[in-house]
Amino acid sequence: MEGVIFYWSCWAFWIYLTFILEKQNPYRVKLAAIVLIALILSNFQFKIGEFEVQASGLFILGISYLFLSQEKRGAIIYYFICSFIVSIAYVTFHLFEIFDPIWIIFKKEWMMGIGLWYLAILLQQTLKGRLIIIFAGAMQGEILFAYILNKFQFPYLIGAFSSLDVCSITAMLLVGWSALENAGSILQNHFHFFEKGKQKSS
Template sequence: MEGAIFYWVFWGVWIYLTFILEKQNPYRLKLAIIVLIAIILSNVQFAVGKFDIQASGLFMLGCCYLFINQEKRAALIYFFICTFTVSIAYVTFHLFEIFDPIWIIFKKEWMMGIMLWYLAILLQKTLKGRLLIIFAGAMQGEILYAFTLNKFQFQYLIGTFSYLDVCSLTAVLLTGWSVLENAGSILQTQFHYFEKGKQKSS
């Protein structure tokens, strides 16, 4: 069922932000509001010219642009390159799915999620940066894909539950990877601290 991954992940994130995360965290309220609005808008659709758009995806794209806009000018250029790279990869995957579907060897959302996860790790070093380029780049890819299909008189709903599922799955994979990265640095710090204490005692 399309949208299941999105709802599970976003409701889980909202519960964590609202009831578990420290209230002193400066991002807590902003992120909780963004997640809740994204859930509310997930079934809202509207038309812009020849294109039908699901409001949740467009809202997420706008939020990503706002966060990216807070970066320095040099970082903005690099973010543009990263989001454009993700967009091209997203569109290419969909086009290959149409012209040669036999290479989809398991569930499409998982294949796209793993591809975008690996791409985000290569392009960005922080979890925030990785999430921004995934949500923004994939939505830009949705728009570009819709323009491509429109040339052949095919209708395509932009920002569908499939897009939300892929982004949600990728976000979970990226968060898990970030936890592993931080766990490694913490263990390394503890190990060095233990070694120093051992050397002093001897």
């Protein structure tokens, strides 16, 4: 069922932000509000010209641009280049799925999620940067793919649940990878603390 991964991941993240994350974190309330609004807007669709758009997809794209606008000018240019690369990869996958679907060896959302996850790791060093280019790139890819299909009179919903599932899978993989990247320093500090305690006791 499309949208299940999106709903589960959003609710899990919202619960973490609301009840588990320390209240002093400056991003806590903002991120919780963003997740909640994205969940609410997922039930609304509207039309822009010839294109059908799901409100949550457009909201995610807008939030990505908002975070982008807070970066320095040079960083913004690089972010846009990275998001454009993600968009091209996103559209290319969909086009290959149409013209040669036999190479889809397992569920396409997971294939796309893993591919975009690897691409984000190559293009960006920070979790924030990776998430921004994935969300912006995927939604830009949705618009570009809808434009291509519209040339052939094929209807397509921009920001549909399948695309939100892809974004959710990629985000979860990136968060997990970031936790693994930082696990070394956390464990090092943890063991260093115990070593200090042993030295003091001796």
